[in-house]
Amino acid sequence: MNKEWDAPPIVIDDLRKTFGDQKVLNGISLRVEHGETVAVLGRSGTGKSVLLKLIIGLQPSDSGTVSIEGQRINDLDANQLNEVRKKVGFLFQEAALYDSLTVEENVAFPLNRHTKMADADRKERVRELLESVGMEQDLEKMPSEISGGMKKRVGLARALALDPSILLFDEPTAGLDPITAAEIGTLILDFKQKRKMTAIVVTHDIRGAKAFSDRMALIHEGNILAEGPLAELQESKHPFVTQFLKESS
Amino acid sequence: MLNTISRTLAPGGLRDETRANSIFVKGFEWFGDLGLFCARVFRAAVAPPSELGELVRQCDTIGAKSLPLVALAGAATGVVLSLQTHDALTRFGAKSLLPAVIVFSIIKESGPVITGLVVAGRVGAGIGAELGSMKVTEQIDAMEASSVNPYKFLAATRVLACVLMLPLLTLAADFSGLIAGWLANTLADPISFRLFLENGFKNVLFSDFIPPTFKTAVFGFIIGIVACFQGMRTKGGTEGVGRSATSSVVLSSLFVILADVVLVRLIQMVWG
Numbered sequence: 001m002n003k004e005w006d007a008p009p010i011v012i013d014d015l016r017k018t019f020g021d022q023k024v025l026n027g028i029s030l031r032v033e034h035g036e037t038v039a040v041l042g043r044s045g046t047g048k049s050v051l052l053k054l055i056i057g058l059q060p061s062d063s064g065t066v067s068i069e070g071q072r073i074n075d076l077d078a079n080q081l082n083e084v085r086k087k088v089g090f091l092f093q094e095a096a097l098y099d100s101l102t103v104e105e106n107v108a109f110p111l112n113r114h115t116k117m118a119d120a121d122r123k124e125r126v127r128e129l130l131e132s133v134g135m136e137q138d139l140e141k142m143p144s145e146i147s148g149g150m151k152k153r154v155g156l157a158r159a160l161a162l163d164p165s166i167l168l169f170d171e172p173t174a175g176l177d178p179i180t181a182a183e184i185g186t187l188i189l190d191f192k193q194k195r196k197m198t199a200i201v202v203t204h205d206i207r208g209a210k211a212f213s214d215r216m217a218l219i220h221e222g223n224i225l226a227e228g229p230l231a232e233l234q235e236s237k238h239p240f241v242t243q244f245l246k247e248s249s
Numbered sequence: 250m251l252n253t254i255s256r257t258l259a260p261g262g263l264r265d266e267t268r269a270n271s272i273f274v275k276g277f278e279w280f281g282d283l284g285l286f287c288a289r290v291f292r293a294a295v296a297p298p299s300e301l302g303e304l305v306r307q308c309d310t311i312g313a314k315s316l317p318l319v320a321l322a323g324a325a326t327g328v329v330l331s332l333q334t335h336d337a338l339t340r341f342g343a344k345s346l347l348p349a350v351i352v353f354s355i356i357k358e359s360g361p362v363i364t365g366l367v368v369a370g371r372v373g374a375g376i377g378a379e380l381g382s383m384k385v386t387e388q389i390d391a392m393e394a395s396s397v398n399p400y401k402f403l404a405a406t407r408v409l410a411c412v413l414m415l416p417l418l419t420l421a422a423d424f425s426g427l428i429a430g431w432l433a434n435t436l437a438d439p440i441s442f443r444l445f446l447e448n449g450f451k452n453v454l455f456s457d458f459i460p461p462t463f464k465t466a467v468f469g470f471i472i473g474i475v476a477c478f479q480g481m482r483t484k485g486g487t488e489g490v491g492r493s494a495t496s497s498v499v500l501s502s503l504f505v506i507l508a509d510v511v512l513v514r515l516i517q518m519v520w521g
Contacts, residue, residue, distance in 0.1 A: 012309035018490045053390065056394055058390050058393055058394060071440045077397070082398075085395070085396045086391075086396050087393070090363070090391070090394040092390065092391055093387070094377060094385040094386060094387065096386060096388050096390065096391035097388075097391075098383075098388055098391075098392075099382070099383070099386075099388070109395065109396075109397075110396075113395065113396070113397050114395075114396060158395075
């Protein structure tokens with residue numbers, strides 16, 4: 001059996017990160033199984049986005065380890081890390097589309113870089129990806145010409161371009177109106193069901209997280225304070241967990 | 250000595266000293282970080298794959314799009330040189346030397362330095378603001394997350410384009426400076442362009458032309474590396490982007506001027 005398939009897609013062990021005097025992550029451990037979607041919750045500034053960046057090595061951790069499909073990313077050189085990153089799609093908080101490229105070029109960017117597809121095949125693949133997020137009509141538009149929700153859709157299409165087995169979402173519904181947020185939530189749920197992808201979703205949106213996640217992890221003061229399905233969290237007697245769930249619902 | 254000690258021990262003196270130390274340390278750190286950045290860009294530049302398409306695009310942005318401004322600045326320099334030196338040379342009975350003075354001034358110093366400073370302003374600000382904006386909107390992170398090395402794709406291509414384009418832009422500045430210098434001279438004392446060039450280039454050697462033109466490749470490296478460095482370390486949203494654009498221009502202009510001093514001396518030592 002394939003060794004990579006045996007290993008859990010994401011294993012985080014005792015991860016710590018400090019910025020100056022501020023301890024952001026203070027020994028986070030989390031394991032995500034195949035096809036599982038974990039929602040990471042917590043107050044603003046508790047290091048949820050930092051956690052995602054540490055997972056794919058965009059920032060170095062102070063200590064602790066992250067393993068992606070059995071490979072400890074802390075031990076990899078730049079080329080090996082790039083190979084691991086190809087297995088991971090990342091949807092950034094503001095989508096992070098390249099300003100100077102059109103919607104089509106944004107989605108084609110990873111394909112241009114990492115595949116040897118013929119032009120026609122690449123165009124077809126980009127069209128398919130944009131169709132899957134409902135953006136096939138806006139191929140020629142620049143990122144500045146589309147709304148925040150549309151940017152997130154394009155960002156999602158770009159994150160899916162290399163057919164990753166793992167997806168990381170940083171606040172996919174933040175700053176969107178409730179209808180657009182629900183549409184993005186539905187897209188995540190669709191992809192989860194159709195592609196059986198493993199995902200970590202950083203979000204404040206408990207209602208959305210309830211719909212698309214299998215498990216939730218609540219970060220507080222640099223640690224995971226509570227972990228499990230929403231029903232389990234709701235039974236927690238910890239004052240912060242109770243308050244967080246009450247204020248968020 | 251006592252004065253120094255009392256100034257240091259006085260509360261204001263201690264604050265001043267701490268501030269001076271802090272600025273000194275920050276300056277030191279800045280140069281250290283710049284050195285590490287240069288090493289990363291160099292390592293990225295020599296590693297495959299080549300970024301030829303992006304390099305050509307940057308050559309167009311940095312070279313072709315700077316051409317009108319550089320040519321205009323060169324022409325203005327030629328006119329001013331001609332107007333300023335015409336009277337002085339006439340007064341000393343050396344009017345016939347005017348073409349040579351213009352040619353020597355432009356090809357040896359004015360052309361290269363004007364080109365360096367104009368490109369530092371236009372391109373330095375552009376790179377600083379563009380990369381700064383990409384940094385604060387996480388586009389650089391997105392690129393890295395897509396397994397693309399931003400030090401290669403964004404920085405190395407821009408630095409190399411600056412290195413390649415500066416000598417070519419210098420030729421354009423020299424050329425337009427000479428034409429404008431001749432035109433300004435002809436308005437006062439009509440002279441054919443052919444005669445102007447013959448008189449001007451009579452005593453010019455290759456060593457008067459080649460080293461000053463190619464020293465601008467060093468200016469290009471300075472402009473490219475400083476602007477990319479400032480852009481890629483941007484912090485603090487749109488305000489940070491503004492700071493990066495400004496500091497890119499200020500620092501690259503300053504280092505171009507300082508490098509010019511060193512390079513002129515070096516060229517004199519090597520070529521006499």
